[in-house]
Amino acid sequence: MSDTTLYGFDGSTYVRTVRCVLTRKGVAYDQVPVNVLTGEPREPEHLARHPFGKVPVLDIDGMRLRETDAIVRYLDARNPEPAMFPADARARAKADENVALINSYGYGAIIGFVAYHLFPDLVGGKDDEARKANLGSARTLAKLVIENKGDAPFIGGGDAPGYADYLLGPLMAYATMTEDGPALLSVDGMQSWWDRLSADETFAATAPDLG
Template identity: 45%
Template sequence: MSDFVLYGFDGSTYVRTVRMLFLEKGVTYDQVPVDVLKGETHSPEHLRRHPFGKVPALETGGRILYETDAIAEFLEGHFPSPALVPRQLDDRVDMRQWAAVINNYYYQTMIGELAWQRVINPLLQRPVDEIVIAAALPKVRHQFSLLEQPLATRTWLVAGPVSYVDFLLAPIMAYVMMTPEGREIMADFPGVQRWWDNIRQRESFERTIPERFRTSG
């Protein structure tokens, strides 16, 4: 039994981020599936782990952590090598800013609007709302343009080696790239395309692909 128990299902972008961080750090963990799509996050048992009924939650040392940013901070503090948080203040501030942007804006548009309609609703045999998709596309394009600014001249979102925010964005981008609209937008942003090619070649990305999507995109 590992010292770490991760609660959440593989289809969650945030759960996948934490799984990637464990792999990058070389730290073993156990995973207990908790499926958002089946409503399992709102069971009394899970609400004791995460009072807002979300995933992931991480149990370790008699305590339970929730929210991906906090879990990432915990892992970085206890397992500082390889470093996934920049040591330079300006770079660390850039990373924090990107994390906030991804959590507060990118996730809602790319997952909550585009991918949910184009990928998740068909999976659940629900109708696709093309109006929601059409309204999301200008926002997605704008968000790609913001990514292109740093990625036009460097490999990762923050200066220096790969960092936490690359692993935060990667699972979100994976869903975007399952959509024809996302692939069409990507073609206009070569820096983002290079970043995508680099991140998806990492072992941590390949090993955390949800089983149901292994033949997609």
């Protein structure tokens, strides 16, 4: 039993981001698998933890933290090594931009076209126009994050995966399970980034068991 508890199931991309960071930093934790696909985040027990009905939530060091961004930045401040951001100010600014772009435009676009293929009932049916629009936005996002990483191997701006990699990676894992995956991987630089991230031990170890 540890005194750190992560609420959220392994199939959630945001929960996987936090699992990657906890694992990479060697922070022991227990997990309560609140399942998004069965609506558990909207049940009173979880609404008491996160009134907007979202996972992840992390109980750590006597406080409750909601929202992936706040959780990851706290973990990075608490356990600085290995760093989730580059030290150089300009590279850090671009890594921060990548995180913001993925959160603001990437998540909805990628989950949008993934849902079309994998969870059509969840989004109320098959809307091919929305699928195409979402795929287009996802390709725009991919071009930007690759451009922002410059010569760094990873979109988090470092020689090893950082926060931005662990944020986009779980989304890409779902994208590559669909027939639209190749269109996203065909963006210049995406395939080699994806190959590097897929070889990361922590990322591989956190792959959800989709049974």
